[in-house]
Amino acid sequence: METLANLESFVRSAESGSFSLAARRLTLTPAAVSRNVAQLERNLGVRLFQRSTRGLTLTEAGDRFLQSVRTGLDSIQGAIADVSLNAGQPAGILKLTAPAGFGIQYLLPLMPAFLERYPAVIPDWYLDNRPLDLISGGFDVAIGGGFDLPDGMVAKELGRIHLIAVASPAFLRDRSRPEDPAGLAHLPCVAMRSPLNLRLRTWVMRNAAGTEMTAVEKPVMMVNDPDALCSATLMGIGVGLVALPLAALHLESGALERLLPDWHVDVGSMSVYFTGQKLLPAKTRAFVDFIIDAFRTQKLQQVMPAPRTMNKGAS
Incomplete structure (x- = not known):
């Protein structure tokens, strides 16, 4: 009969592809996780992982075994959680x-x-x-x-997370406001790069009637962080397409004003x-x-x- 520790070490290592990451999740040492998996392999008489400097790869037998034991392991852990739940306060x-x-x-x-x-x-x-x-x-x-x-x-x-076009009152002073998303091209803006691949984002805005139009931005600054985008917009650097949850308090205080009130981006x-x-x-x-x-x-x-x-x- 295999121990729960051996099975859990195997499943978490397979999910993360690393003894170290599995150990972090299980609050064990990488050596302990590796020993548990090695013991499981000896007991089963099969190799479950191909090990290399780049990480762990399941063997064909390992993949079959993972599919067989994962649900059962979750059920056991759920039963333990249920006992904890009924025994007292969450902790x-x-x-x-x-x-x-x-x-x-x-x-x-x-x-x-x-x-x-x-x-x-x-x-x-x-x-x-x-x-x-x-x-x-x-x-x-x-x-x-x-x-x-x-x-x-x-x-x-x-x-849902909506982006809206906003700018500071100082920035908007003596500037004409755009009538539609294409009109943003006539104003300096702070543009957003994807935090994942650093590509410049292109946003499609939508109004209540369902009409869609690309927001044409003319960047004077680019960032890859939504909080930095909001801060730069507050400083008056340019128009920003800012997430409504981040912009809401600044709209309420008057530190930001909304442009194109009928338009938004649903991200x-x-x-x-x-x-x-x-x-x-x-x-x-x-x-x-x-x-x-x-x-x-x-x-x-x-x-x-x-x-x-x-x-x-x-x-």
């Missing part, structure tokens, strides 16, 4: 990743209430505007958009991502339920349109 370190600006502006203010309700849960935050590898990173929860959904993870959509969904286990660890279930409820009942719903069919966004 433990909750590892989360979220976009930096959105996390600080909207998620962080929710934490006092969450920690008061669940004092034994310790949030461990990694704020990054790039989608991270949820499995190899060992994250319990991620909030954001643009993630490749790996096997075993699910997403619950919280709302996709903002979702909460977590493991697809039937029985989540109590800490994860508590956080996911708390965040979903907060998005529905608090002011977050005012800056994120309700979920609906996706429109065209960036190229």
Whole structure:
């Protein structure tokens, strides 16, 4: 009978392609994970991985074995989580990743209430505007958009992220306002590069009537970070197509003004991502339920349109 440690070391190593990444997720040493996998291979009498300096590759037997044991392992872990859930309050370190600006502006203010309700849960935050590898990173929860959904993870959509054209009052003084997205070509702008491939983004805007038009930008500055884009726009460097959640407070204070109020870019969904286990660890279930409820009942719903069919966004 194989031990749970051996099976879990194998499955997590297969998912991440590395003993080191699996060890980080399991809070073990890489040597311990390697020993567990080697013992499993000896007991089964087959080689499960091809090892090289570039990482791990499943053998044909290893791939078949992974498909057979992964569901069972998740069920066992779910049963353990269920015992923990029924035994007491959610507890433990909750590892989360979220976009930096959105996390600080909207998620962080929710934490006092969450920690008061669940004092034994310790949030461990990694704020990054790039989608991270949820499995190899060992994250319990991620909030954001643009993630490749790996096997075993699910997403619950919280709302859509809209970009809107904004500029500072000082910048707009003595300048004519555009009548449509093509008119943005007559104004200096701060343009956005993709955080993933550094290509300059081209945005398609849409109005309430369903008409679509490319936003023609004339960059005087380019950045690859949405928070930097918002800050540069606040400084009056140029027009920016800024995410509504980042722009909302500045629109309310008057630090930014909206151009083309009938037009927006729909760049996709903002979702909460977590493991697809039937029985989540109590800490994860508590956080996911708390965040979903907060998005529905608090002011977050005012800056994120309700979920609906996706429109065209960036190229």
